[in-house]
Structures are given as C-alpha cells and as structure tokens.
Amino acid sequence: MPRKAAAGRAPLRIATWNINSVRLRLPLLKDLVAALEPDVLCLQETKCPDELFPHEGVAALGFGHRLVRGMKGYNGVAILSKRPILLREDDPDWCGKGDCRHLGVSLDAPGGPIELHNFYIPAGGDIPDREKNPKFGHKLDFVAEGTAWSAARPARRAIMVGDLNIAPLEHDVWSHKQLLDVVSHTPIEVEALTAWQRGGEWHDALRHFVPADQKLYTWWSYRARDWRAADRGRRLDHVWVSQDLVGGLTRHAVLKDARGWTQASDHVPVMVEIAA
Known part of the structure; x- marks a missing residue:
C-alpha cells in the first residue's frame, strides 16, 4: 500500500485492532503488518499480564517501541510503535477500577509530538438497563468520565483510537431499527459517545473518508455461520483526530x-494515514 506525502511531511500510519488475545493471535500480526504497514499499532483486549506480553515476537515485526497495560484473562491495551513513544503518567484511572482499558502516550511524529490515546470501552453486557445490569452502568459511567475529561482539555495534535464498543450512526450497524434496543447502538449510548466526541472537539477520521449514508463495519459476530454472507456488522472500532x-x-x-x-x-484492523 503506497504512501502519499502531504503538506511536505511524510505520512504516518496508525492502526487499531481488538486482537482478542495477543498471545493466541500473535501470528496474525505478521499478516496485518504486511497488509497495512502501520507505523503504530494500538491493540485492545490483549488479555495478557505485562510480564507475559510477547515482546520478542512483536519486536521482530519492526516495533522497537512498546508500552503495554494488561491483566490476566481479559481487557488489556498495548501501543506498538516504530517511532519513539513516551508514557503519559497522569491520565485518569477510569471509574477507579484499574482495569487496563486505556493507554496514553506522546508519539514522536514528523510535525512534532502527538498525544495518542488507545481505549477499550466496556462492552456493557446484554441488557441496556443500568439498574438491571451493572455492566451497562459501568459503560455509561466510563463514557461520562471520558466526556468530562475531554471537555476540560480540548484535543490539540491528538489522536484517539480503539474499540469504543458503540456504533453511533445509523449506517454503522446492519439494521438501525432492529438494533435500537441492543447494547452498542441504543440511543443512550449513541448520545453519550456523541457528547464525548463533540465535547473534545474530535473529528471522526473514518467517516471523513466514508460518508455517513454508507455502511461501514469493523466487527462481525462469531455467532454467524457465514459472517460474510450475512454481513450483519457494526462499527465498534474508531479513530478520532483533533481538528488541527x-x-x-x-x-x-x-x-x-x-x-x-x-x-x-471478531474485530478487524482499521488504519488511518495522516501527514502529522
């Protein structure tokens, strides 16, 4: 995939993928790198404590800079980079849970440092009711904290990626009407994620290229016998960039x-190229 230079700067490729176990799917990273050639790869659901992260295998793919935040069995995020990255020490502990759902770094880029955030927002369980389902309440609280955090510090030279577990637009799901009461596309979730985006002055980088009236998916359920034929997808994975x-x-x-x-x-990798 050839690169296009813009504004006199070499383009930077940032990819995001919910890998659903980095040790199980480590061999697939070679295929991802061959297809997308990312400079930076943000992973979610690594499901791996830090001491067991497969650094050697990842380094062999050219990612000389790595920061990981993981735990045994679930959650976990990682940022793998060919360019220097520096951990942001003072970002929040979301909902006070310490559950490895966010990693923020300063990324060395041609135009100067970029603030890069990798998020894995809670899925929220199956019942879209805070009282009946604490997992859904946790999801809403997480997004509310993210909204307040962004509103207090509008993004500048910043990129936010990850599995946000919400498909906000009508054509981000295979059937808007049938999924209105399904977690990930309920009105309360959509409103919450939209408020986060608006409050932080973020720009939806995928919809920058794909108009809102066109279908766009990044996730297909394991439950489908033939996921491609059914094509009942959702756009749960996102890339947002600051207005500048x-x-x-x-x-x-x-x-x-x-x-x-x-x-x-069940998620696929997403990449954005940017002259930054």
Whole structure:
C-alpha cells in the first residue's frame, strides 16, 4: 500500500485492532503488518499480564517501541510503535477500577509530538438497563468520565483510537431499527459517545473518508455461520483526530478480509494515514 506525502511531511500510519488475545493471535500480526504497514499499532483486549506480553515476537515485526497495560484473562491495551513513544503518567484511572482499558502516550511524529490515546470501552453486557445490569452502568459511567475529561482539555495534535464498543450512526450497524434496543447502538449510548466526541472537539477520521449514508463495519459476530454472507456488522472500532490534524488525513483502510483469517478476532484492523 503506497504512501502519499502531504503538506511536505511524510505520512504516518496508525492502526487499531481488538486482537482478542495477543498471545493466541500473535501470528496474525505478521499478516496485518504486511497488509497495512502501520507505523503504530494500538491493540485492545490483549488479555495478557505485562510480564507475559510477547515482546520478542512483536519486536521482530519492526516495533522497537512498546508500552503495554494488561491483566490476566481479559481487557488489556498495548501501543506498538516504530517511532519513539513516551508514557503519559497522569491520565485518569477510569471509574477507579484499574482495569487496563486505556493507554496514553506522546508519539514522536514528523510535525512534532502527538498525544495518542488507545481505549477499550466496556462492552456493557446484554441488557441496556443500568439498574438491571451493572455492566451497562459501568459503560455509561466510563463514557461520562471520558466526556468530562475531554471537555476540560480540548484535543490539540491528538489522536484517539480503539474499540469504543458503540456504533453511533445509523449506517454503522446492519439494521438501525432492529438494533435500537441492543447494547452498542441504543440511543443512550449513541448520545453519550456523541457528547464525548463533540465535547473534545474530535473529528471522526473514518467517516471523513466514508460518508455517513454508507455502511461501514469493523466487527462481525462469531455467532454467524457465514459472517460474510450475512454481513450483519457494526462499527465498534474508531479513530478520532483533533481538528488541527484533519487537513493531514490522506487515506484509511478497514481490513475486512482479516475477519476470515484462521483463528480470527471478531474485530478487524482499521488504519488511518495522516501527514502529522
């Protein structure tokens, strides 16, 4: 995939993927790198405590800079980079749970440092009711904290990526009407995520390239016998950029074929190229 230079700066490729176990799917990272050639790869659901993270295998793919925040069995985030990164020490402990759902770094970029945030927002369980389902309440509280955090510090030279577990637009899901009461597309979740985006002055980088009236998915359930034929997807994975970086956006990719890989994740990698 050739690169396009813009504004006199070499473009930067940032990819995000809910890998659903980094040790199980480590071999698939080679295929991702071959297809997208990312400079930075943000992973969610690594499901791996820090001491067991497969640094050697990841380094062999060219990612000489790595920061991980993981735990045994679930959650976990990682940022793998070919460019220097520095951990942001003072970002919040969301909902006071210490459950490894966010990693923030300062990324060395051609135009100067970029604030990069990798998020894994709680899925929220199956019942869209705070009283009946504490997991849903946790999801809403997490998003509310993120909204307040962003509103207090509007983004500048910043990028936010990750599995946000909410498909906000009508064509981010296979059926808007049928999924209105399904967790990930309920009105209360959509309103909450939209408030986060608006409050932080974030720009939706994927919808920058794909108009809102076109279908766009990044996740297909394991429950479908033939996920490609059914094509009942949702856009749960996102890339947001601050307004001052919008002019540098050059291209995007949603690696749909990755859903058909052997031992695939139910999410597929997403990449944005930006002259930054």
